Amino acid sequence: MGIEERRATAEIPSVVLRDGNSIPQVGLGMLRISDDDVTSVVKSGLDVGYRHIDAAAGYDNEPGVGRALSETGFNAGQARKMLWVTTKLKDSKQGYGSALKAFDRQINELRLDYVDMYMLHWPTPFDWRSGETWKAFVRLREEGRVRTLGVCNFMPEHLERLHREIGEWPAVNQIELHPTWQQREVVAFCKQHDIAVEAYSPMARGADLNAGDGTIARIAAAHDVSEAQVILRWHIENGTIVIPKSVHTQRQRENLNLFGFALTPTEHAEIEALDGPVRAGHDPMTFTYA
Template sequence: MTDTPAIPLNDGNSIPQLGFGVWRLEESDAPRVVGAAIDAGYRHIDTAQGYSNEGGVGEAIRQSSVGRDELFITSKLRNDHQGYDSALRSLDESLQRLKLDHLDLFLIHWPAPKHDRYAETWAAFVEAQKQGKVKSIGVSNFLPEHIQRIVDETGVTPAINQLELHPAYQQRDIREFHRDRDIQIECYSPLGGQDTGLFENEAIVEIAKRHGKTPAQVIIRWHIQQNLIVLPKSSKPERAAENFDVWDFVLSADEVNQIDRMDREDGKTLPTPEDNNQLF
């Protein structure tokens, strides 16, 4: 088993580059599936209040032979808990469900700009970090204008922005903004989903054959070589283990360039930050 490289964050902490996502994982299945992922080598687990499985993730942590200090645990604030006081209460509730005394990373899940509570919510996150309830704080699905506002109002820059990012939707138009501010990008849905057809893409299939790997492993490796944090998910332990087995090969510059050229305007598969104002 190879240790996952750590990506430094702008607050002095670091995050394992390859994590395990648990979106759509049933609470009852989480102890088994997350436990198997930890056994396969994952040390970074990404959950959210909106996934309704924090309790199961916490159970997997308690059952694991891996110590808490070796694990990096993320959760995210659901939209209808935004606001200063409600965000602080909601973080405490997440910690109770997970049965942890702190999170390694807490994110605002969506800006939900229609409700205009994300800036005061960010101020609460800054306070929670000062209190030691969370080591690092960040955002998810934030556009540059959302980030600029919270930095202007608090003076604190997010450590992370978690975004949909994969070869069909590479977000290159905003990656420079993040790089200039030392905000790390964490990629959800990194394999693109069925609608993108990446697993059947002729170039990816050929690259996979060349390295004796699967298309999913090639796509994950592409993220890693671009210094992106990547969060594949799978409810099948054998697939999760396969997705972790990406440390014994390197894509050539030409192979990376082939995948770089797969970016397209219609590649996004999930809601945009402006559109998702749903309170959930």
């Protein structure tokens, strides 16, 4: 690891969660990377300084992630202690017994003794089993095989229903969040209940790089940074955890280099004003990662 990468690793702040665990605020997303390709992507990310990997059974690449962790030595010992690994349960495996069985397979594929966070991937309100599944998650946490429990794509009504059933708020809610889809109601609810917000598709799969009729580009030019860095810096300043995905080493490095500049209050407000009515991804009320 070079000097720049060591500096990037040292500068990545952590967010302290409601359970006392600390998650690096910038992670590397694994969505839409084939199992064959993901091993080199994870190795590259670890080399440039990422210490937070965001995986999922639904991405169909956990074996490749596990190969990278094993081959780099990040699956055990002191190196493992420096790394945060998240993975998610496939929606078709929700339920108490099926979740436990699924986790056994996932942790073996990841070649780990524990994962730092295990998450419900979608709320599936049309086939609600989150309360039953959460009981399995709690057992895994009690056994020391999972440290933190979280959810993805949960709207306030889903969070409230889960809380009514199990008496606990998740530590993290991972949601689609970017300048043109800010989900302010969901974010406010999470902050009210001390649930950390984690943004996937933090740049709307690249669409928001051109948002605001040149607004992002103008701010980037003012700071001599890229449009991606501007958007990710906006997330950082909002206290959001971000998991940008890139298969390119230089872009991975760029997406970590967010701490040498700050947006002005005016620039921050200009990005806030880009909020819109159209999501880039799926609707949590109807979608499932079966």
